[in-house]
Amino acid sequence: MRTLFSLVSLLLITSTACAVDSEEALEDPVLQARYEKIVAEVRCLKCQNQTIKDSNAFLAGDLRREIRHMLEEGLTDEQIFDFLVERYGDFALYKPRASGKTLILWIAPALFLLGGAFVLVNIVRRRMTLPIDDDSAAED
Amino acid sequence: MWKYSVPVVLFALLMLMLVKGLDPERDVNALPSPFLGKPAPQFELPSLADPSKSVSNADFENGMALVNVWATWCVGCRQEHDFLLQLKESGSIRMFGLNWRDNEVEARRWLQDLGDPYLATAYDGDGRAGINWGVYGAPETFLVGPDGTVLYKHLGPLNWSLWRERFVPYLESSGSTQ
Numbered sequence: 001m002r003t004l005f006s007l008v009s010l011l012l013i014t015s016t017a018c019a020v021d022s023e024e025a026l027e028d029p030v031l032q033a034r035y036e037k038i039v040a041e042v043r044c045l046k047c048q049n050q051t052i053k054d055s056n057a058f059l060a061g062d063l064r065r066e067i068r069h070m071l072e073e074g075l076t077d078e079q080i081f082d083f084l085v086e087r088y089g090d091f092a093l094y095k096p097r098a099s100g101k102t103l104i105l106w107i108a109p110a111l112f113l114l115g116g117a118f119v120l121v122n123i124v125r126r127r128m129t130l131p132i133d134d135d136s137a138a139e140d
Numbered sequence: 141m142w143k144y145s146v147p148v149v150l151f152a153l154l155m156l157m158l159v160k161g162l163d164p165e166r167d168v169n170a171l172p173s174p175f176l177g178k179p180a181p182q183f184e185l186p187s188l189a190d191p192s193k194s195v196s197n198a199d200f201e202n203g204m205a206l207v208n209v210w211a212t213w214c215v216g217c218r219q220e221h222d223f224l225l226q227l228k229e230s231g232s233i234r235m236f237g238l239n240w241r242d243n244e245v246e247a248r249r250w251l252q253d254l255g256d257p258y259l260a261t262a263y264d265g266d267g268r269a270g271i272n273w274g275v276y277g278a279p280e281t282f283l284v285g286p287d288g289t290v291l292y293k294h295l296g297p298l299n300w301s302l303w304r305e306r307f308v309p310y311l312e313s314s315g316s317t318q
Contacts (some may be wrong), residue, residue: 044278048169058241062267076163087181087274089174 021053021064031071037081038067043093051094173274173293174284180207180243185262188239188247196263198215199236200284203260204311206235208258209281211269212250213279220297224257227303232311237261240270242279284308 021039026032036053042063052060052067063084070080084092087135096102160166175181184196200207208224210217228235237258239247244263251261262271272280283292292309294302 045171058267062241062271065184066271068270086174087271088276089171091273 004013023064026068026071034077035067035071038071038077039064040077041081041095042084043092046091064106149308151291157318161199161263162213162231167295170295171276173290175274175282175290177289177291180282180290181272181274182223183262183264183272185238185264185269188237188244188251188261188263191244191263195236195260197288199260200234201286201288203250203286204233206307206312207231207238207271207273207284208235209240209275209278209279209280209282210236210298211240213242214245217279218254220279220299221254221257221302223297223299225255234259238269238273238275241261241265270301285308285310 026035038088039053040051041056042052044050044057044060044063046059047055047056049059050057052063066083067080070083073082082099085097090096090102096105098106182196182197184194187193187195206227224235227233235258237260239261241264244265247261247263251258262269267275273280276293277296279297280291281294281298282292285291290306
């Protein structure tokens with residue numbers, strides 16, 4: 001049991017310790033922080049359930065390199081995301097923008113909530129008008 | 141009674157969506173290219189055959205062109221290579237290669253050994269042009285119209301039946317099958 005426990009905890013430790021991005025950190029810590037935030041939000045198109053931060057596909061490496069260059073050239077985060085969306089589409093971002101085709105993704109939860117509230121209010125209203133002593137009607 | 145039709149319709153819509161999602165013909169990795177209907181991204185790269193010359197968008201003006209992204213490490217590219225050679229033989233379209241993230245020497249040997257279906261091949265060693273074209277997995281094939289817009293993009297190895305089904309309609313509608 002003890003061995004099993006230590007084995008499992010060892011596995012847990014090693015999995016967090018395996019960083020894919022082996023590039024040196026950017027000189028400016030502010031840029032590096034922005035870099036880390038951006039790569040965690042960009043999808044690796046080759047391995048579609050990973051961010052380019054976690055993927056070791058060479059495309060992910062290339063995209064990290066491009067993002068580095070763009071940061072060093074002084075582009076804003078928004079411009080970098082634009083660069084990626086222009087080339088790879090909205091799917092490239094883990095947080096799709098609220099515009100055009102992706103708008104439905106953002107408003108659907110609110111619509112569902114409103115729809116549910118509407119149905120609930122209607123049911124409660126109808127039940128309020130039912131005579132309280134009429135059991136068969138209340139169960140209907 | 142009409143209110144009972146609402147859940148039925150909603151359920152039917154949900155089922156339709158799920159059935160569509162389960163379609164075995166659907167390639168779950170294929171993404172629509174954001175360049176469809178837009179001008180093909182500009183590039184200018186050294187030619188694979190002769191690095192002192194360059195290949196750029198200007199080369200495939202004046203007619204339909206196929207831009208095929210390939211590499212020697214790409215299994216699917218080997219798979220479609222015979223088809224590309226046959227397509228060249230048929231004379232249906234001018235073909236250009238984009239050799240993506242490859243080793244120059246090996247790429248040249250590949251074309252020598254297997255045959256060269258391309259009018260010219262651009263060498264994109266660092267994959268930058270590939271990124272500009274939104275390439276994420278070779279082989280990828282773009283159909284570029286005479287005005288330089290991207291008409292269609294295909295992901296994965298090509299063959300005659302895919303060609304007839306996906307590309308030929310574009311060639312016919314523009315009337316430039318030759």
